[in-house]
Amino acid sequence: MEMENKxxxxxxxxxxxxxxxxxxxxxxxxxxxxDINPYLAKAMKEIRRKEFIKKAEENMSKHxxxxxxxxxxxxxxVPDALINIEEAIKMxxxxxxxRNLKELDDRQLKEILNDVxxxxxxxxxxxxxxxx
Amino acid sequence: MNVGSVAAKKMxxxxxxxxxxxxxxxxxxxxxxAILRYNELTGADGRIVFGNAGQAIITVNSKIEYxxxxxxxxxxxxxxxxxxxxxxxxxxxxxxxxxxxxGDTETEAxxxxxxLLMPEHVFVSECMKKKFSPKLLRDLAEKFNSSITxxxxxxxxxxTHPIYIFCTQANIVKYWKRTxxxxxxxxxxxxxNVPEESxxxxxxxxxxxxxxxxxxxxxxxxxxxxxxxxxxxxxxWEYCIVMSKYNTVFSxxxxx
Numbered sequence: 001m002e003m004e005n006k007x008x009x010x011x012x013x014x015x016x017x018x019x020x021x022x023x024x025x026x027x028x029x030x031x032x033x034x035d036i037n038p039y040l041a042k043a044m045k046e047i048r049r050k051e052f053i054k055k056a057e058e059n060m061s062k063h064x065x066x067x068x069x070x071x072x073x074x075x076x077x078v079p080d081a082l083i084n085i086e087e088a089i090k091m092x093x094x095x096x097x098x099r100n101l102k103e104l105d106d107r108q109l110k111e112i113l114n115d116v117x118x119x120x121x122x123x124x125x126x127x128x129x130x131x132x
Numbered sequence: 133m134n135v136g137s138v139a140a141k142k143m144x145x146x147x148x149x150x151x152x153x154x155x156x157x158x159x160x161x162x163x164x165x166a167i168l169r170y171n172e173l174t175g176a177d178g179r180i181v182f183g184n185a186g187q188a189i190i191t192v193n194s195k196i197e198y199x200x201x202x203x204x205x206x207x208x209x210x211x212x213x214x215x216x217x218x219x220x221x222x223x224x225x226x227x228x229x230x231x232x233x234x235g236d237t238e239t240e241a242x243x244x245x246x247x248l249l250m251p252e253h254v255f256v257s258e259c260m261k262k263k264f265s266p267k268l269l270r271d272l273a274e275k276f277n278s279s280i281t282x283x284x285x286x287x288x289x290x291x292t293h294p295i296y297i298f299c300t301q302a303n304i305v306k307y308w309k310r311t312x313x314x315x316x317x318x319x320x321x322x323x324x325n326v327p328e329e330s331x332x333x334x335x336x337x338x339x340x341x342x343x344x345x346x347x348x349x350x351x352x353x354x355x356x357x358x359x360x361x362x363x364x365x366x367x368x369w370e371y372c373i374v375m376s377k378y379n380t381v382f383s384x385x386x387x388x
Contacts, residue, residue, distance in 0.1 A: 049148030053155065056163030063167045107174045112181060115191055119183035122167065126187070 070121035074114070134289075136243025137252070139215050144248075151251045157206050161190065166213045168206065170194040178205035180212045188213050200278045204245055211244030212237065246286045250276045256290055264293035264386055266347040266371045281373055284384055285309075298356065298383040300326045303336040317358040329355045331370040332381045347371050356385055 019025050029036055143164070144151065152160060161168045166180070166188045173179065173193040182188045190209040196202045216237045250272075258275060262268050264287075273283045288297055294314035299306045305321045319327065326332045331349045334340040342349060353359060353366045366387060373382040 045148045047148070048146070049154075052147040052149070052163050053159070056155070056159045059162040059165065060159065063162055067167060067169060105174070108176065111171075111174060111191075112179065115179065115181035115189050119167075119181055119187055119189045122189070123183045123185045123187050127185070 066122045066125055067118070069125055070118050073121050074117050134240075134243045136211060136215070136240040136245075137247040139211070139240075140244045140247035143214055151254065152207075152248050157203055161206060161210055161213075164210065164213065166190050166210065168192065177201065178209045180209045182217060186217070188217075198279075200273060200276075203249060203277055204279055204282055207245035207248045208241045210248070211241035215240055215244065242282070242285070246282055246289075249278050250283070250286050252290055255286060256292070259287070259292040262292075263388075264291070264295065266344070266384075269371075269384075270344075281375075281382055284373065284382065293386065296356065296385040298326075298332070298385065299380070300332050300336075300383065301378065301380045303333070316353075317360070318356060319358055321356075326381075326383075327355050330383060331372050332383045335372060335374055335381050341374050342372070351385070353387075356383075 026036075147160070147163060149155065149160075158168055168190045169192070171191050171194055173191060173195075177193045177196055179191045180188055181191075190206070190213065192202060192205050192209070196205065255272070255276070258272060259268070269280055269283050269287060272287070273280045276283065284295075284297060288295055288309055288311050291311070294311040296308060296310045296314070296316070296318070298308045303325055305324060305326055307322065308318055310316070310318075321327065326336060330351065331342070348369045348371050351368050351370045353363065353368050355368065355370070359365060368385055368387050371384045373384070375381070
């Protein structure tokens with residue numbers, strides 16, 4: 001056991017001294033015919049994957065919270081009757097394109113208006129959170 | 133490779149993922165920044181609405197029962213989110229999910245969803261050494277948890293046996309597609325009635341839908357294709373995917 005620890009220490013010391021010097025490390029690897037690029041690519045991919053999953057998990061709970069808050073705000077603020085739904089959508093989101101809304105009925109337009117309200121409210125909540 | 137497939141592959145690469153099988157689809161959507169929710173929708177399966185600051189909300193019809201369809205809907209809307217930020221909303225139903233004509237945003241979103249849910253390398257290996265049949269399409273749909281129509285179009289693109297797909301609606305031929313490199317001269321029937329002798333015509337005339345075991349029906353080359361001077365009127369097969377709700381039939385036609 002004692003001997004094993006001794007070897008382990010030597011190995012780690014050696015690895016440390018080589019890896020502290022990038023040129024020496026590259027030279028050592030090259031001499032031994034080891035191409036580090038595939039390892040680097042794999043490691044970078046794993047980092048991207050881990051970062052993405054972390055961000056996704058954070059977003060999932062954040063989105064749920066923002067959705068609930070936005071729905072509450074909208075329920076308290078939307079007037080019961082809207083005279084012209086298309087006009088209301090245009091007012092709330094001027095860059096909206098209507099070419100793909102032409103065949104929709106009033107109920108469908110109201111659903112879209114609801115989504116327009118939701119995303120607008122969520123973007124406002126987000127902005128407020130960033131500024132505070 | 134088509135625009136949608138390229139976008140799907142690029143997105144997965146950016147996320148450090150090899151395929152969607154590694155994480156739940158809902159998590160992928162959240163990680164990309166789109167907000168996903170389920171709600172009852174009228175006359176649509178999915179919808180995306182973009183805000184003014186680049187965020188977007190994807191609403192998926194909570195009434196969708198079939199998981200394959202739900203997944204395809206989410207993937208299709210995610211495709212719009214990744215590729216079509218300049219158009220503020222997309223309101224999608226079976227009609228847009230089954231639009232595979234080239235060059236429009238719906239086709240690109242379908243290509244994106246197909247690549248995401250049915251990655252090329254996995255799909256091709258699943259098709260290898262398997263005889264083409266309606267059963268194979270049904271098996272693939274189950275394996276990839278996707279709809280039979282989306283699987284049929286995926287097979288047309290990258291499958292191992294050449295096929296034609298004719299999209300008809302209300303007894304009129306809307307468009308057709310073929311596997312690349314599989315040249316047969318299709319009759320000049322686009323925007324005209326479906327051929328009288330086709331299986332699709334049986335549906336439009338008599339409402340006939342064949343049971344699973346009989347879903348591959350024998351036809352002849354001349355049913356859908358021109359016969360050249362030296363061509364024989366060989367035996368072909370037709371399998372119809374019927375969408376009664378939209379009075380639409382997808383005829384898959386092939387030769388053994």
